[in-house]
Amino acid sequence: MNAAVEGRCVLCRALVQFETGVVPDDGSLRETLRCPRCGCIARQRAVAAMLLDMPARQRARTYLTEQASTLYVALRRRMPGLLGSEWAPSPWRRLRLSAWLWRHRALARVRHQDVTALHFADARLDVVASLDVLEHVPDYAAALREFARVLRPGGRLLLCVPFMPGHEGIETLARTDADGRLVHLQPPEYHGDPMGGGVLCWHRFGLGLLQALRDAGFREAEALPVQDPEAGLPQPVWVISALR
Numbered sequence: 001m002n003a004a005v006e007g008r009c010v011l012c013r014a015l016v017q018f019e020t021g022v023v024p025d026d027g028s029l030r031e032t033l034r035c036p037r038c039g040c041i042a043r044q045r046a047v048a049a050m051l052l053d054m055p056a057r058q059r060a061r062t063y064l065t066e067q068a069s070t071l072y073v074a075l076r077r078r079m080p081g082l083l084g085s086e087w088a089p090s091p092w093r094r095l096r097l098s099a100w101l102w103r104h105r106a107l108a109r110v111r112h113q114d115v116t117a118l119h120f121a122d123a124r125l126d127v128v129a130s131l132d133v134l135e136h137v138p139d140y141a142a143a144l145r146e147f148a149r150v151l152r153p154g155g156r157l158l159l160c161v162p163f164m165p166g167h168e169g170i171e172t173l174a175r176t177d178a179d180g181r182l183v184h185l186q187p188p189e190y191h192g193d194p195m196g197g198g199v200l201c202w203h204r205f206g207l208g209l210l211q212a213l214r215d216a217g218f219r220e221a222e223a224l225p226v227q228d229p230e231a232g233l234p235q236p237v238w239v240i241s242a243l244r
């Protein structure tokens, strides 16, 4: 099926036709419905809608755990102070990703950050937004604690993961043993990286993620189905919102 959905893109504010492209077997549109202008897909536009809905002063210092991406480029036009980073320990990779940004007219240099050991001082940020990163972090709880550490009291975490609201806990698909070797507990699942290659998925998140957020230091955590047919989001996209 390849259909188009008309709506107004929350990022570029234009009335456009979002293309579904190839819909996966489960019928989920979260990875599709790309905006022909800014290039952002459904889950990116769902998180952007929640972020842009916040009063500007409450999201002045926003950090996105991605940088060489269509979402970063499109959001930066609306939020010039937007911070971002990539997992890019190699200078060569940072240069390649920076070149991608410059081609997309975002004159910023790509920074490397490890989400389990962020460079920010305590309580430095108003908002942390992270999309489809957490399931690729072996120690996801460490990342949640870091997000809590760098957010100010009252700050907000917006998290997007392949979320299963019908499941109770958090399923571990892979782990490392005492010698640091990778052990698959389930058939390996790799997700596409927009910059090429596949990235191993370590966890599958159900409702246990909300408890994990409270354990990490968040006061409240809820899973919100973001749906807005007029904005090109005809299906709910799960976004986890947690208050520091």
Ligand SMILES: [Zn+2]
Residues within 6 Å of the ligand: 009, 010, 011, 012, 013, 035, 036, 037, 038, 039, 040
């Ligand atoms: Zn757009």
